[in-house]
Amino acid sequence: MARKNDGRKTAASGRKGAAAKPHAGGAGVGKRPAVAASKAAAKPAAKGAKVGTKPAAATTPPPAKVKFRGRVLENEPLARYTTYRLGGPARYFVMPADADDVAKALDLAQDRGLPWLALGLGSNLLVKDAGFPGVVIRLGKGLDRFEMKGATAIVGAGLATPLLARRTAEAGFAGVERFIGIPGTVGGGVYMNAGAHGAEFAEVLTEATVMDAKGKIKQVPRKQISFKYRSSNLGAVIVLEAKLALIEEPPAKLKEMQARLFRWRKAGTPFDQPCCGSVFRNPGGPRTAGMLIDEAGLKGFTIGGAQVSPMHANYIVNTGNATASDVLRVIEHVRKTVAKKTGVELELEVKVIG
Numbered sequence: 001m002a003r004k005n006d007g008r009k010t011a012a013s014g015r016k017g018a019a020a021k022p023h024a025g026g027a028g029v030g031k032r033p034a035v036a037a038s039k040a041a042a043k044p045a046a047k048g049a050k051v052g053t054k055p056a057a058a059t060t061p062p063p064a065k066v067k068f069r070g071r072v073l074e075n076e077p078l079a080r081y082t083t084y085r086l087g088g089p090a091r092y093f094v095m096p097a098d099a100d101d102v103a104k105a106l107d108l109a110q111d112r113g114l115p116w117l118a119l120g121l122g123s124n125l126l127v128k129d130a131g132f133p134g135v136v137i138r139l140g141k142g143l144d145r146f147e148m149k150g151a152t153a154i155v156g157a158g159l160a161t162p163l164l165a166r167r168t169a170e171a172g173f174a175g176v177e178r179f180i181g182i183p184g185t186v187g188g189g190v191y192m193n194a195g196a197h198g199a200e201f202a203e204v205l206t207e208a209t210v211m212d213a214k215g216k217i218k219q220v221p222r223k224q225i226s227f228k229y230r231s232s233n234l235g236a237v238i239v240l241e242a243k244l245a246l247i248e249e250p251p252a253k254l255k256e257m258q259a260r261l262f263r264w265r266k267a268g269t270p271f272d273q274p275c276c277g278s279v280f281r282n283p284g285g286p287r288t289a290g291m292l293i294d295e296a297g298l299k300g301f302t303i304g305g306a307q308v309s310p311m312h313a314n315y316i317v318n319t320g321n322a323t324a325s326d327v328l329r330v331i332e333h334v335r336k337t338v339a340k341k342t343g344v345e346l347e348l349e350v351k352v353i354g
């Protein structure tokens, strides 16, 4: 999805050999202390980020310029890269062409003393209007390998999940066919333990290749990863690749099932409106978050351009001109009303960034 150069400024980063200890942040945000932020580029860090305050010694040479094979943009609006179609800019926006670029992006964050964020298709994110004051690393083209070795799929984190579902079904393998309507990437899906119609990534993953905040790549076997409903304990790493164990099944049967699931989605969810899918986690128990919101009479509730979908109450849609602040206000209202009327405290599934 990388766009052609549109004249926006490209950031050159300094790369440091010394790796500082990573600090895990919420929502997949990692931060490392600054080691030699260049004077011109030093910026305040994200709210709450611990950033090294030690000034660079007078004798420290300026960081060497590093070339990315992919692209680096400055102050790039994130609305373009989220399914909500809203949110402010990223200080630096990196579209890595390969794993080496991902490491360079992490170095850029370290050198500037900024937090970083791995981004897939932005389908589970609500980016605040002020944007993200750090380095967004968007995995897509270049990191979207798809290969079948027997019944094992080896897939890049940047591959779109619906494409994974389609290609494996066409090749005659079951296990991820029900992910056809999850509009994210494999990396985001593994990190979030995405799933649908009773299947989730945790069931098929056998190994994840990840890069830690120091740029070190390692293979993590499934048994070392703890998955819960829509979350994992992967922490401050970037998923680069996943191995998935699938089972042979006739392609015609899988494709027929996918067509049926897709029709179900189109009929039951506001599939064509900008949104992030389910906003709240299902609380457990007989009633889903959507049922509770519906029971509280909130379908259609609107603030600014943000609306509780009249079609599916757990979707808050952008009707065209919503700001992140509109969506956050609707979220707050829904939470309070549902708690008051049903006694259930809803928890967010969408990740709020910024």
Ligand SMILES: Cc1cc2nc3c(=O)[nH]c(=O)nc-3n(C[C@H](O)[C@H](O)[C@H](O)COP(=O)(O)OP(=O)(O)OC[C@H]3O[C@@H](n4cnc5c(N)ncnc54)[C@H](O)[C@@H]3O)c2cc1C
Pocket: 027, 028, 029, 083, 117, 118, 119, 120, 121, 122, 123, 124, 125, 139, 157, 181, 182, 183, 184, 185, 186, 187, 188, 189, 190, 191, 192, 193, 194, 195, 196, 230, 237, 238, 239, 240, 270, 271, 275, 276, 277, 278, 351
């Ligand atoms: C219309 C619609 C329907 C949806 N239906 C479903 C559904 O049925 N089931 C479901 O589970 N979800 C659903 N979702 C939510 C979303 O699609 C999933 O959570 C998806 O897996 C997110 O992937 P992404 O690539 O878009 O991640 P992003 O939204 O870009 O990021 C989500 C989180 O994952 C992290 N992340 C992303 N990529 C990486 C990486 N390579 N390495 C490490 N961390 C990473 C981010 O930092 C962030 O914390 C839906 C969303 C929409 C808009």
